Amino acid sequence: xxxxxxxxxxxxxxxxxxxxxxxxxxxxxxxxxxxxxxxxxxxxxxxxxxxxxxxxxxxxxxxxxxxxxxxxxxxxxxxxxxxxxxxxxxxxxxxxxxxxxxxxxxxxxxxxxxxxxxxxxxxxxxxxxxxxxxxxxxxxxxxxxxxxxxxxxxxxxxxxxxxxxxxxxxxxxxxxxxxxxxxxxxxxxxxxxxxxxxxxxxxxx
Amino acid sequence: xxxxxxxxxxxxxxxxxxxxxxxxxxxxxxxxxxxxxxxxxxxxxxxxxxxxxxxxxxxxxxxxxxxxxxxxxxxxxxxxxxxxxxxxxxxxxxxxxxxxxxxxxxxxxxxxxxxxxxxxxxxxxxxxxxxxxxxxxxxxxxxxxxxxxxxxxxxxxxxxxxxxxxxxxxxxxxxxxxxxxxxxxxxxxxxxxxxxxxxxxxxxx
DNA sequence: GACTGATTGAAACGTTCGTATGATTCAAGC
DNA sequence: GCTTGAATCATACGAACGTTTCAATCAGTC
Numbered sequence: 001x002x003x004x005x006x007x008x009x010x011x012x013x014x015x016x017x018x019x020x021x022x023x024x025x026x027x028x029x030x031x032x033x034x035x036x037x038x039x040x041x042x043x044x045x046x047x048x049x050x051x052x053x054x055x056x057x058x059x060x061x062x063x064x065x066x067x068x069x070x071x072x073x074x075x076x077x078x079x080x081x082x083x084x085x086x087x088x089x090x091x092x093x094x095x096x097x098x099x100x101x102x103x104x105x106x107x108x109x110x111x112x113x114x115x116x117x118x119x120x121x122x123x124x125x126x127x128x129x130x131x132x133x134x135x136x137x138x139x140x141x142x143x144x145x146x147x148x149x150x151x152x153x154x155x156x157x158x159x160x161x162x163x164x165x166x167x168x169x170x171x172x173x174x175x176x177x178x179x180x181x182x183x184x185x186x187x188x189x190x191x192x193x194x195x196x197x198x199x200x201x202x203x204x205x
Numbered sequence: 206x207x208x209x210x211x212x213x214x215x216x217x218x219x220x221x222x223x224x225x226x227x228x229x230x231x232x233x234x235x236x237x238x239x240x241x242x243x244x245x246x247x248x249x250x251x252x253x254x255x256x257x258x259x260x261x262x263x264x265x266x267x268x269x270x271x272x273x274x275x276x277x278x279x280x281x282x283x284x285x286x287x288x289x290x291x292x293x294x295x296x297x298x299x300x301x302x303x304x305x306x307x308x309x310x311x312x313x314x315x316x317x318x319x320x321x322x323x324x325x326x327x328x329x330x331x332x333x334x335x336x337x338x339x340x341x342x343x344x345x346x347x348x349x350x351x352x353x354x355x356x357x358x359x360x361x362x363x364x365x366x367x368x369x370x371x372x373x374x375x376x377x378x379x380x381x382x383x384x385x386x387x388x389x390x391x392x393x394x395x396x397x398x399x400x401x402x403x404x405x406x407x408x409x410x
Numbered sequence: 411g412a413c414t415g416a417t418t419g420a421a422a423c424g425t426t427c428g429t430a431t432g433a434t435t436c437a438a439g440c
Numbered sequence: 441g442c443t444t445g446a447a448t449c450a451t452a453c454g455a456a457c458g459t460t461t462c463a464a465t466c467a468g469t470c
Binding site: 002003091094095097098099100137138140141143144145147148149151152176181184185186187188189190191192193194195196197198199 | 296348349354381386389391400401
């Protein structure tokens with residue numbers, strides 16, 4: 001709720017300051033509506049893709065790649081495609097996940113709840129060997145990887161302050177220009193991680 | 206630089222408001238010093254562990270697990286151990302990575318620059334088959350996974366607004382209570398991802 | 411015990427914030 | 441063409457912000 005003022009928003013939108021309270025009631029309500037407007041289509045697309053994966057396969061186990069792709073592809077496409085709003089929205093989501101204000105996180109979490117449960121269940125089908133705790137943990141790791149990668153402000157935007165420019169990723173943008181390439185890299189990295197033998201059973205090459 | 210006021214800081218620290226400007230000059234300078242105080246020991250510990258890994262192995266390839274552990278262990282320990290400051294600092298770092306203010310990100314990136322380069326080079330030894338671009342990309346994914354996991358405000362702190370409580374991770378805290386368990390899970394997930402066959406060469410079980 | 415330089419104190423500065431108010435503009439119905 | 445309800449406008453309010461100011465306090469030194 002901080003970081004941008006209503007005065008800047010209304011100026012950029014070329015509307016009067018008071019109109020926000022007339023139409024939305026409060027800054028918080030405006031924020032909630034912005035979130036819903038972007039997240040709901042994202043959720044719908046994810047569920048539709050997952051449905052296709054589930055109905056396409058026999059009643060047996062699901063393909064892990066396909067499930068992860070159903071989860072990741074809409075987010076990657078959103079990040080790359082929608083005019084320039086996708087970049088901004090992805091950055092916004094990254095900030096929300098890290099926001100110390102628990103009410104803001106709760107609001108976002110609520111909007112993702114149904115999709116989360118559906119994919120967690122699908123992951124159970126795709127990875128039948130895992131305990132539920134391990135499955136949740138790995139899903140969390142997967143979400144974190146995708147969220148950080150897609151939302152890092154310095155990723156796509158070379159604005160001089162990215163990790164790329166400032167020192168961490170010295171030689172440029174870690175996100176590929178091509179969304180399909182970004183997606184397939186994410187999927188291959190994450191399927192390997194999701195299938196890893198786990199911490200307790202020993203590890204090796 | 207926003208999210209907490211100097212008035213709240215000075216009240217919590219039980220000092221006078223003006224003393225910050227006397228000792229630090231500005232809010233921004235105080236912020237920089239706070240970052241340095243935490244990051245510099247973290248950097249030193251990471252480099253020391255990496256040095257041990259490098260000198261311990263023959264001149265051949267490094268163990269990927271060992272390199273990742275040298276990178277991750279200090280951050281995990283920081284998150285879990287240091288009184289309660291580790292949780293707060295980890296949350297702060299998560300916010301910094303996602304901050305739209307490029308100067309703040311540049312400041313943090315600069316503090317991590319040397320460590321980044323050393324580990325990127327070490328990863329080249331541990332994973333000799335990768336192109337440099339692919340190596341950078343996977344390192345980015347690794348940092349993202351660790352940063353998101355360790356810093357998510359709702360992870361360790363059950364404050365009612367975490368993903369866990371609000372809907373995403375419905376049944377509780379995704380971070381284990383035991384730092385060693387968190388570390389070994391991170392390492393096994395990430396080594397598998399780092400070693401994945403990659404997007405172009407095809408994929409499968 | 412007065413002097414000095416460093417530190418801390420209370421108070422105020424000018425801005426900016428979200429919100430509220432009441433007049434004004436505008437399109438639609440008759 | 442007047443009425444009516446929705447929408448927009450300029451403006452103001454009180455609170456909170458980072459910063460500044462300058463007097464009060466403190467620890468050493470002679």
